Amino acid sequence: MIEARGLTRRYGEMTAVHDVSFSVADGEILGLLGPNGAGKTTTIRMITGFLPPSEGRVTLAGEDLFADPIKARRALGYLPENVALYTEMRVEEYLRYRAKLAGLGRGQTQRALDDAIDACLLDGVRFQIIGTLSKGYRQRVGLAATILHGPQVLVLDEPTVGLDPKQIIAIRELIRDLGRERTLLLSTHILPEVEQLCDRVVIIDRGRLVAEGTPAELAKETREHRVVSVTVKAEGESTEKAARVFGDLGMHLDVDAERPGRFQLRAEGGGQDPRERIFQAAVEHGLILLELGEKRVSLEDVFVRLTTGQGAPTSDVVPDEAQDSAADEAQDKPEGDS
Amino acid sequence: MRSFFAVFSRELRAYFVSPLAWVILTALLLIQGYFFSLIISALSDPNTVAGATPFSHFFGFFWISLLFITPAITMRLIAEERRSGTIESLMTAPISEVEVVLAKFFAALTFYGFLWLPTVAYPVLVGRHTDVDWGPVASGYLGTLLIGALALAVGLFGSSFTKNQIVAAVTTFGLLMVLFALPWAGDLTQDETIGKVFSYMDLIVHMDEFSKGIIDSRRLVYYLTTTALFLFLTTRALAAKKWR
Numbered sequence: 001m002i003e004a005r006g007l008t009r010r011y012g013e014m015t016a017v018h019d020v021s022f023s024v025a026d027g028e029i030l031g032l033l034g035p036n037g038a039g040k041t042t043t044i045r046m047i048t049g050f051l052p053p054s055e056g057r058v059t060l061a062g063e064d065l066f067a068d069p070i071k072a073r074r075a076l077g078y079l080p081e082n083v084a085l086y087t088e089m090r091v092e093e094y095l096r097y098r099a100k101l102a103g104l105g106r107g108q109t110q111r112a113l114d115d116a117i118d119a120c121l122l123d124g125v126r127f128q129i130i131g132t133l134s135k136g137y138r139q140r141v142g143l144a145a146t147i148l149h150g151p152q153v154l155v156l157d158e159p160t161v162g163l164d165p166k167q168i169i170a171i172r173e174l175i176r177d178l179g180r181e182r183t184l185l186l187s188t189h190i191l192p193e194v195e196q197l198c199d200r201v202v203i204i205d206r207g208r209l210v211a212e213g214t215p216a217e218l219a220k221e222t223r224e225h226r227v228v229s230v231t232v233k234a235e236g237e238s239t240e241k242a243a244r245v246f247g248d249l250g251m252h253l254d255v256d257a258e259r260p261g262r263f264q265l266r267a268e269g270g271g272q273d274p275r276e277r278i279f280q281a282a283v284e285h286g287l288i289l290l291e292l293g294e295k296r297v298s299l300e301d302v303f304v305r306l307t308t309g310q311g312a313p314t315s316d317v318v319p320d321e322a323q324d325s326a327a328d329e330a331q332d333k334p335e336g337d338s
Numbered sequence: 339m340r341s342f343f344a345v346f347s348r349e350l351r352a353y354f355v356s357p358l359a360w361v362i363l364t365a366l367l368l369i370q371g372y373f374f375s376l377i378i379s380a381l382s383d384p385n386t387v388a389g390a391t392p393f394s395h396f397f398g399f400f401w402i403s404l405l406f407i408t409p410a411i412t413m414r415l416i417a418e419e420r421r422s423g424t425i426e427s428l429m430t431a432p433i434s435e436v437e438v439v440l441a442k443f444f445a446a447l448t449f450y451g452f453l454w455l456p457t458v459a460y461p462v463l464v465g466r467h468t469d470v471d472w473g474p475v476a477s478g479y480l481g482t483l484l485i486g487a488l489a490l491a492v493g494l495f496g497s498s499f500t501k502n503q504i505v506a507a508v509t510t511f512g513l514l515m516v517l518f519a520l521p522w523a524g525d526l527t528q529d530e531t532i533g534k535v536f537s538y539m540d541l542i543v544h545m546d547e548f549s550k551g552i553i554d555s556r557r558l559v560y561y562l563t564t565t566a567l568f569l570f571l572t573t574r575a576l577a578a579k580k581w582r
Binding site: 049069070071078085097098103105 | 352428
């Protein structure tokens with residue numbers, strides 16, 4: 001169980017995180033989303049006790065993080081964003097060190113070690129020096145060190161970055177297993193990963209919590225409008241004509257200036273499939289349709305909509321560049337997903 | 339306690355796998371060996387005024403080299419954790435700041451002791467040819483240990499608020515020079531009380547006493563409290579995690 005109440009972090013005049021509250025139940029995987037600079041890492045650092053909040057409280061597995069930090073941290077497994085390891089150590093040696101640091105006894109260590117090495121597919125590099133490992137292996141060593149002592153609460157900051165597709169599937173499988181009994185907070189940029197793994201999602205933008213719900217709930221909110229992309233054959237005046245015709249349909253029209261003949265239409269409200277009306281209008285006016293498809297509303301759309309200011313509460317917390325970077329990032333193709 | 343030993347043994351091992359440690363050890367042994375041979379040959383000269391032993395010379399002055407050596411021993415301790423980011427895993431583990439600082443300090447002190455270990459051969463060698471007064475030798479080592487502990491605590495503090503090992507080493511060296519030079523500042527002041535306070539902090543006087551077999555409790559108090567003060571400051575620097 002993770003409980004964060006009213007977390008606020010100020011750096012001088014700047015407020016990096018403002019009044020963020022949420023909780024993660026046992027057996028639940030919560031996804032923490034947000035563009036770069038939104039305050040995700042600051043939030044995670046406050047939850048793990050690395051950074052003291054200016055205001056607010058954190059409870060991990062029932063222990064108040066600031067009243068009894070040692071006891072609370074005993075229940076915590078934390079994988080930081082840039083997995084940092086002691087490069088001069090060997091894999092097994094490092095894991096032994098982390099087990100001891102977490103307070104495991106000699107007797108428990110061997111089993112915990114073997115289990116973590118199995119779970120994170122590290123058997124082949126057990127005795128290799130960490131400095132010689134690839135990024136993907138280091139990521140998995142970090143993950144093994146995080147789960148080693150069987151913590152009830154897991155906080156993983158971008159756990160699948162730098163892994164190849166096969167490893168990603170294995171690690172996601174592992175995360176799903178871990179999430180069944182434990183409390184898991186997962187921060188990630190990869191939206192399909194959130195859709196696959198998370199029971200619930202929290203979106204943070206410019207230091208504030210802007211949305212919370214299951215991936216389906218969030219997507220439904222956006223499904224109120226249906227987005228259709230249309231391509232007509234571009235010859236002569238057909239693009240201008242199509243813009244006129246589609247403009248009369250009473251839907252929101254976006255024209256793709258780069259590619260003549262391409263449009264995006266957004267119909268407010270559910271109801272009748274807008275594709276029918278578009279098709280009929282095109283036939284009536286002799287436009288040749290090359291493409292007519294409804295865009296699936298994904299979490300990505302929700303994310304973009306919420307973090308680019310549309311519908312999100314405006315705040316003056318972070319300067320305007322944040323908006324641009326939010327849009328840029330959300331449009332980035334998710335990497336390494338199959 | 340388990341966490342303490344986890345950090346202690348990791349740090350100690352890290353010394354022995356780093357080339358710097360062996361460079362320090364080699365340099366120190368060369369310096370000490372050279373000066374010890376000078377001392378022996380000087381004392382063997384019948385014209386030398388009687389009254390000194392090789393060890394009062396040895397412990398009385400050659401600890402000076404540790405002003406240069408301790409910054410190199412301690413610069414890595416916390417600065418490197420900050421640079422690489424491993425500090426995040428360390429400080430979110432169930433271990434207190436005090437334990438982390440003490441574990442790192444005692445690892446450095448153990449390594450420092452290891453650096454001096456080979457010099458035990460000197461009194462043993464001398465003892466095969468003439469009588470050795472072991473009391474002053476022991477107090478000389480005690481003084482070396484105390485002054486080393488202070489310098490290492492200063493070094494740990496110097497390493498605690500930067501990501502850069504060079505900055506850590508230079509800060510440490512600067513602080514050590516201030517500690518070393520305080521009695522001269524005392525000579526310059528007109529105020530008698532301040533001058534007296536500063537003269538109590540004369541490391542050269544302290545070590546001269548230790549090398550002659552004098553163990554003055556005021557010196558013990560000075561070293562133990564100053565060491566504790568710098569260790570405490572280090573825990574504060576570590577707790578204030580806002581710099582990163």
